[in-house]
Amino acid sequence: MSAHVEAHAHDDHGHHHKETFITKYIFSQDHKMIAKQYLITGLIMGIIGVVMSLMMRMQIAWPGEPNAFLQTFLGKWAPDGVMSADIYLALVTIHGTIMVFFVLTAGLSGTFSNLLIPLQIGARDMASGFLNMVSYWLFFVSCVIMVASFFVEAGPAAAGWTIYPPLSALPMAQGGSGLGMTLWLTSMAIFIASSALGSLNYVVTVLNLRTKGMSMTRLPLTIWTFFVTAIIGIVSFPVLLSAALLLIMDRSFGTSFFLSDIFIQGEVLHYQGGSPVLFEHLFWFLGHPEVYIVLLPALGITSEIIATNSRKPIFGYRAMIASVLAIAFLSTIVWGHHMFVSGMNPFLGSVFTFTTLLIAIPSAVKAFNYITTLWKGNLQLNPAMLFSIGLVSTFITGGLTGIILGDSALDINVHDTYFVVAHFHLVMGISALYGFFAGVYHWFPKMFGRMMNKNLGYVHFWITAVCAYGVFFPMHFIGMAGLPRRYYTNSAFPLFDDLSNVNVVITVFALVGGAFQIVFFYNFFSSIFYGKKAEQNPWKSNTLEWTTPVEHIHGNWPGAIPTVHRWAYDYSKPGHDDDFVPQDVPLKEGEEELQH
Amino acid sequence: MTALISILVLIFIFVAIWQMVKIFDLTQTGKSTENNQIANDNDNKVNGYLMIGFLIFIYAITIVCIAKYGDLPLLSNSASEHGPSVDRLMIISLLVIFFVQTVTQFLLHYFAFKYRGQKGRKALFFADNNKLEAIWTIIPVIVLAGLIIQGLFTWTSIMNVDEEADPMVVELYAQQFNWKARYAGADNALGKANVRLIDLDKANILGVDESDPNAQDDVIVTELHLPVGKPVLFKMRSQDVLHSAYMPHFRAQMNCVPGMITQFSFTPTKTTAEMREVPEIKDKVANINKIRTENSKELIANGEEALEPYEFDYLLLCNKICGTSHYNMQMKIIVETQEEFDAWMKEQKQFKNSLNL
Numbered sequence: 001m002s003a004h005v006e007a008h009a010h011d012d013h014g015h016h017h018k019e020t021f022i023t024k025y026i027f028s029q030d031h032k033m034i035a036k037q038y039l040i041t042g043l044i045m046g047i048i049g050v051v052m053s054l055m056m057r058m059q060i061a062w063p064g065e066p067n068a069f070l071q072t073f074l075g076k077w078a079p080d081g082v083m084s085a086d087i088y089l090a091l092v093t094i095h096g097t098i099m100v101f102f103v104l105t106a107g108l109s110g111t112f113s114n115l116l117i118p119l120q121i122g123a124r125d126m127a128s129g130f131l132n133m134v135s136y137w138l139f140f141v142s143c144v145i146m147v148a149s150f151f152v153e154a155g156p157a158a159a160g161w162t163i164y165p166p167l168s169a170l171p172m173a174q175g176g177s178g179l180g181m182t183l184w185l186t187s188m189a190i191f192i193a194s195s196a197l198g199s200l201n202y203v204v205t206v207l208n209l210r211t212k213g214m215s216m217t218r219l220p221l222t223i224w225t226f227f228v229t230a231i232i233g234i235v236s237f238p239v240l241l242s243a244a245l246l247l248i249m250d251r252s253f254g255t256s257f258f259l260s261d262i263f264i265q266g267e268v269l270h271y272q273g274g275s276p277v278l279f280e281h282l283f284w285f286l287g288h289p290e291v292y293i294v295l296l297p298a299l300g301i302t303s304e305i306i307a308t309n310s311r312k313p314i315f316g317y318r319a320m321i322a323s324v325l326a327i328a329f330l331s332t333i334v335w336g337h338h339m340f341v342s343g344m345n346p347f348l349g350s351v352f353t354f355t356t357l358l359i360a361i362p363s364a365v366k367a368f369n370y371i372t373t374l375w376k377g378n379l380q381l382n383p384a385m386l387f388s389i390g391l392v393s394t395f396i397t398g399g400l401t402g403i404i405l406g407d408s409a410l411d412i413n414v415h416d417t418y419f420v421v422a423h424f425h426l427v428m429g430i431s432a433l434y435g436f437f438a439g440v441y442h443w444f445p446k447m448f449g450r451m452m453n454k455n456l457g458y459v460h461f462w463i464t465a466v467c468a469y470g471v472f473f474p475m476h477f478i479g480m481a482g483l484p485r486r487y488y489t490n491s492a493f494p495l496f497d498d499l500s501n502v503n504v505v506i507t508v509f510a511l512v513g514g515a516f517q518i519v520f521f522y523n524f525f526s527s528i529f530y531g532k533k534a535e536q537n538p539w540k541s542n543t544l545e546w547t548t549p550v551e552h553i554h555g556n557w558p559g560a561i562p563t564v565h566r567w568a569y570d571y572s573k574p575g576h577d578d579d580f581v582p583q584d585v586p587l588k589e590g591e592e593e594l595q596h
Numbered sequence: 597m598t599a600l601i602s603i604l605v606l607i608f609i610f611v612a613i614w615q616m617v618k619i620f621d622l623t624q625t626g627k628s629t630e631n632n633q634i635a636n637d638n639d640n641k642v643n644g645y646l647m648i649g650f651l652i653f654i655y656a657i658t659i660v661c662i663a664k665y666g667d668l669p670l671l672s673n674s675a676s677e678h679g680p681s682v683d684r685l686m687i688i689s690l691l692v693i694f695f696v697q698t699v700t701q702f703l704l705h706y707f708a709f710k711y712r713g714q715k716g717r718k719a720l721f722f723a724d725n726n727k728l729e730a731i732w733t734i735i736p737v738i739v740l741a742g743l744i745i746q747g748l749f750t751w752t753s754i755m756n757v758d759e760e761a762d763p764m765v766v767e768l769y770a771q772q773f774n775w776k777a778r779y780a781g782a783d784n785a786l787g788k789a790n791v792r793l794i795d796l797d798k799a800n801i802l803g804v805d806e807s808d809p810n811a812q813d814d815v816i817v818t819e820l821h822l823p824v825g826k827p828v829l830f831k832m833r834s835q836d837v838l839h840s841a842y843m844p845h846f847r848a849q850m851n852c853v854p855g856m857i858t859q860f861s862f863t864p865t866k867t868t869a870e871m872r873e874v875p876e877i878k879d880k881v882a883n884i885n886k887i888r889t890e891n892s893k894e895l896i897a898n899g900e901e902a903l904e905p906y907e908f909d910y911l912l913l914c915n916k917i918c919g920t921s922h923y924n925m926q927m928k929i930i931v932e933t934q935e936e937f938d939a940w941m942k943e944q945k946q947f948k949n950s951l952n953l
Binding site for chain 2: 069085089092159164165166167261262272273275276310312316317318341342346349353354357358364365368371374376378380381382389393401404407408409410413416417451452453456458466469470473474480481482486488490492498500502519522526532538539571573574579
């Protein structure tokens with residue numbers, strides 16, 4: 001099989017096809033170029049998402065105070081520099097949508113799955129380069145539609161990223177539920193198609209195109225997490241698509257899947273027999289696995305980077321795979337913990353509490369295994385390594401409060417408060433973002449053939465790390481004081497007046513943290529052109545991507561694809577002079593492969 | 597204009613970063629021939645120490661937050677019968693979290709400092725240890741089993757409505773953007789209702805079935821009064837979109853869903869008057885009023901009206917995004933003695949008398 005692939009690949013890539021600008025940079029079918037397209041699109045969407053969050057923070061900290069910045073960027077939505085309640089909810093909604101789907105799903109998975117799957121398993125390209133290209137361009141179109149929704153008359157979708165009906169279904173309930181919501185649903189439907197094409201491609205590639213010797217138990221953990229993530233995506237995204245289609249039917253064709261007994265603006269609507277709770281079930285059947293779609297690739301990237309930079313094998317390779325599989329399985333049977341107070345049967349609440357708290361076990365195993373990997377290592381504290389250690393830190397801090405939210409009895413009281421906001425931002429937002437940054441710093445030399453500036457990387461990490469805790473740690477406490485999320489201003493409740501100074505502190509941390517991302521963007525874009533030329537294997541890593549030449553070529557390896565003789569984590573193995581042994585180095589005489 | 601200034605500022609920042617990088621690079625020239633964008637011993641040392649600094653920062657922010665905001669209204673002074681059991685579970689969970697957080701963050705950052713890379717040192721080849729992994733699988737299993745069991749008992753006792761205690765039935769009715777409450781009256785049975793029966797001309801705003809005998813003595817109000825010590829069974833309805841009835845002081849919350857009736861039951865244990873006398877609440881109110889007086893000064897200077905002083909009241913808040921004025925969808929709750937409650941109830945109009953015929 002692989003011999004055939006090699007022969008075939010040689011035919012294809014031995015002679016250079018004439019590539020035009022369009023086939024090389026725009027409608028490229030090369031996985032490395034598609035990875036870069038995903039990366040840059042994801043980063044631009046990231047800037048949009050983060051700027052939105054900063055606008056919201058300004059509103060929360062200084063409600064009603066005129067702000068020239070807001071007036072400039074929001075225009076008619078912020079008359080006299082004070083944002084309107086409607087646009088606040090729209091920002092909440094689109095910020096969530098962009099960050100979860102466009103940045104941390106497509107941006108993160110799309111970049112690193114595309115870049116690393118063929119390179120690390122030893123394949124010339126993805127199983128289908130064409131589908132891969134289509135996947136990216138569908139993603140691009142969905143981004144454009146989502147951003148375009150800011151320019152419609154009644155504003156973009158504003159029902160929260162969870163778009164619960166009836167709020168999202170009835171244009172008379174909210175301005176954003178008109179054309180804005182139509183665009184949101186259209187954008188998401190296209191996004192899901194893109195995600196499905198991408199995921200299928202990843203799964204097929206990992207299963208079929210591994211090079212000789214690359215057994216499943218020799219795969220780097222990055223590939224394992226991308227593989228499992230793709231499977232979760234294939235299982236759960238279609239359910240969201242079905243929910244979106246049913247919602248479109250309710251909105252436009254008069255069906256009653258999610259709507260019943262509604263009296264609004266002086267009239268009774270015809271809907272009867274549907275249930276919003278059904279939508280919640282369908283939404284969270286994707287929504288919760290989505291958390292792991294976001295997080296698992298970041299954990300995989302971290303595993304790889306921590307092992308490489310500790311100069312040590314990742315501790316408990318099999319346990320790491322087992323915990324990823326366990327998390328993936330459990331993630332599909334815990335969605336109800338978002339719905340403890342939705343009105344569903346309390347017995348279901350008990351079941352979901354049980355399954356939810358079980359997830360803490362594989363998560364704990366992962367955290368301890370990371371810490372043990374550091375133990376007695378020879379840590380090379382590169383920026384990528386710092387972000388990986390930072391990820392473990394925020395993963396622990398954010399993950400632990402899940403014990404409270406997953407417990408139905410406690411969730412009654414903190415449900416939909418800022419406690420939730422703090423929890424999920426730390427455990428999936430910041431953690432996944434750190435994984436994203438770690439991956440960019442680590443694989444930048446592979447993507448662009450140049451190094452990023454490490455000192456700017458250090459400045460970026462430390463300020464981001466301090467600000468991330470400064471923003472989200474105190475936020476737990478205002479949540480425990482009972483402050484609900486998604487409030488345009490808290491001034492309607494004197495009860496919360498004593499929290500206003502905390503909110504100012506949080507906003508200041510957010511603004512500083514947000515501003516310092518400029519350092520990253522400067523570093524990223526300037527290094528593409530002026531960075532120091534990279535060596536072939538700058539981090540002295542074992543995985544196959546570093547055996548390819550620095551200059552990208554179609555087909556990845558100029559000659560034959562290397563054969564794999566060992567797992568990816570032979571770092572500091574006794575009996576070797578170097579502290580790393582790449583996967584394509586044959587076993588020495590008498591050397592045994594570790595029974596990992 | 598602002599846009600132009602923003603762009604200029606951005607360009608200046610880029611130039612500044614570029615200059616700083618250049619200066620730094622110039623000071624580094626000639627020191628080493630190897631790739632200077634990979635961490636060297638000095639970088640490892642500096643960042644190792646910063647790891648310890650960061651660990652201290654995490655501990656410091658934890659201590660500051662607990663000291664300043666740790667006396668949380670949602671951890672003490674609950675005003676319902678099941679409240680203390682929730683608070684106890686919350687405190688146990690927080691202690692577990694606090695302990696695990698302190699230990700694991702220490703190990704993580706301390707290892708990052710202690711084993712920072714040095715040229716020539718070799719890491720320990722340590723890939724697996726079943727015993728260790730078994731330990732940190734089993735310990736979370738035991739701790740979580742404890743938390744799950746206590747959590748489930750608490751949950752079940754909260755959600756099970758004790759019909760024998762003869763709870764007072766009250767309907768909470770949500771609409772964009774206010775709350776109404778409907779009392780069942782002397783028969784303690786709510787009249788049937790559906791939004792299709794809403795008749796604004798007749799002031800039948802909740803769509804109560806006028807022909808239902810149970811409906812005749814129902815009482816519809818905009819301020820929720822509850823007698824202390826008596827179990828209440830709330831039946832929630834919504835007429836338009838999802839809302840959530842959040843009563844933080846009673847550790848109570850349930851969504852209001854159009855097309856279905858949801859429920860939640862609790863027993864208030866402290867009257868509003870009693871709660872206002874609790875020392876922590878008094879402190880909190882005094883603090884809030886100090887802040888309000890400060891803010892008022894500014895308002896008066898701008899020729900606006902001063903803020904009214906704050907007095908403690910139980911509240912029902914909307915806690916599910918429901919549209920423009922979601923942030924201001926509230927209802928006052930007054931817990932009082934049975935006598936006060938009865939007297940208040942007597943003054944209210946019964947449904948049959950409230951219609952415009």
